[in-house]
Amino acid sequence: MSEFDLIREVFAPLTEEAPGAFSLKDDAAMINDGSLVVTKDIMIAGVHFLTKDPLDLVARKLIRVNLSDLAAKGAKPQGYFLGCVWPASIKREKIELFATGLREDQETYRCPLFGGDTTVHATKTGPLTLSATFFGAPSKSGMTMRSGAAAGDDLYVTGTIGDAGLGLRALKKEEKFTTVDKASLAGRYHLPEPRLSLGAAIAGLATASIDVSDGLIADAEHLAKASGLRAELDASAIPLSQAAGTWVGTFNDQSEAIAELASFGDDYEILFAAPPAMRRSVSVAAKAARTEVTRIGALVRGEGAVLIDSDGEAVQINAAGYDHFTR
Numbered sequence: 001m002s003e004f005d006l007i008r009e010v011f012a013p014l015t016e017e018a019p020g021a022f023s024l025k026d027d028a029a030m031i032n033d034g035s036l037v038v039t040k041d042i043m044i045a046g047v048h049f050l051t052k053d054p055l056d057l058v059a060r061k062l063i064r065v066n067l068s069d070l071a072a073k074g075a076k077p078q079g080y081f082l083g084c085v086w087p088a089s090i091k092r093e094k095i096e097l098f099a100t101g102l103r104e105d106q107e108t109y110r111c112p113l114f115g116g117d118t119t120v121h122a123t124k125t126g127p128l129t130l131s132a133t134f135f136g137a138p139s140k141s142g143m144t145m146r147s148g149a150a151a152g153d154d155l156y157v158t159g160t161i162g163d164a165g166l167g168l169r170a171l172k173k174e175e176k177f178t179t180v181d182k183a184s185l186a187g188r189y190h191l192p193e194p195r196l197s198l199g200a201a202i203a204g205l206a207t208a209s210i211d212v213s214d215g216l217i218a219d220a221e222h223l224a225k226a227s228g229l230r231a232e233l234d235a236s237a238i239p240l241s242q243a244a245g246t247w248v249g250t251f252n253d254q255s256e257a258i259a260e261l262a263s264f265g266d267d268y269e270i271l272f273a274a275p276p277a278m279r280r281s282v283s284v285a286a287k288a289a290r291t292e293v294t295r296i297g298a299l300v301r302g303e304g305a306v307l308i309d310s311d312g313e314a315v316q317i318n319a320a321g322y323d324h325f326t327r
Contacts, residue, residue, distance in 0.1 A: 070194075090120065154273065155231060156294065163185050217263055239296075259307050
């Protein structure tokens with residue numbers, strides 16, 4: 001049972017009277033005659049964050065993963081609603097720590113809380129479950145859709161890829177890193193950086209955009225599928241941090257190592273398409289937003305997503321990305 005099949009086959013039909021829901025084929029919806037962009041994410045202890053993670057960091061991650069969706073749509077955050085289901089054993093000081101984290105990022109991103117609900121599980125073992133609905137204002141050019149790209153468009157990604165996945169492995173002691181690299185990678189896992197400035201800067205330039213939450217390869221396929229195209233990614237062009245580059249360097253087959261990084265979730269970078277004629281404009285927008293942007297491939301006729309090595313051969317991909325129902 002696939003998460004994406006369920007969305008398409010079970011829940012999308014419920015949106016027939018809501019054209020702004022786009023049949024659940026995008027990362028956000030448009031409501032109020034297009035004046036609001038709305039997105040929602042859920043985080044569960046043991047699934048989306050470690051049960052021992054400090055709750056102020058969990059709160060900040062909850063805000064940032066939602067803001068990442070708004071960033072990919074080119075929207076300016078305006079506020080959010082929050083739902084919390086706490087374990088029955090939760091202590092007040094833990095909830096206060098969570099609220100401290102919320103306040104810190106609310107002030108950073110100027111995105112206040114408007115309301116919500118909070119309750120507790122019936123049992124002590126019920127996992128902390130968090131739900132947030134964020135809304136923002138679209139750019140003057142409107143919401144940047146997941147669809148809308150054309151064959152021949154370039155593919156770009158912000159920041160670096162795979163750090164959060166390596167950070168999770170480091171925190172779970174599945175991989176060993178230097179103290180400096182572990183801190184850097186764990187930081188990317190705990191506190192992703194929503195690319196709000198870049199999302200606004202490319203509104204009107206990008207033909208399609210998506211935030212990288214399920215893994216670069218998987219989300220490239222989502223973006224390509226929305227426009228009826230195929231994504232071809234250059235393995236050697238995938239941007240890596242110093243720590244990730246060191247990790248890749250320990251493998252005999254570095255293309256396969258890069259494929260693994262490009263299959264990790266939780267990057268929360270922006271993947272977007274733009275025509276080749278817009279390359280200079282994209283560069284100017286990235287500089288204005290003070291965000292690193294790398295051209296990593298193109299959209300072509302066909303379907304799916306493929307990672308190409310330096311010899312022009314497709315790299316074997318064991319798992320393209322994250323699926324909650326098949327993990």
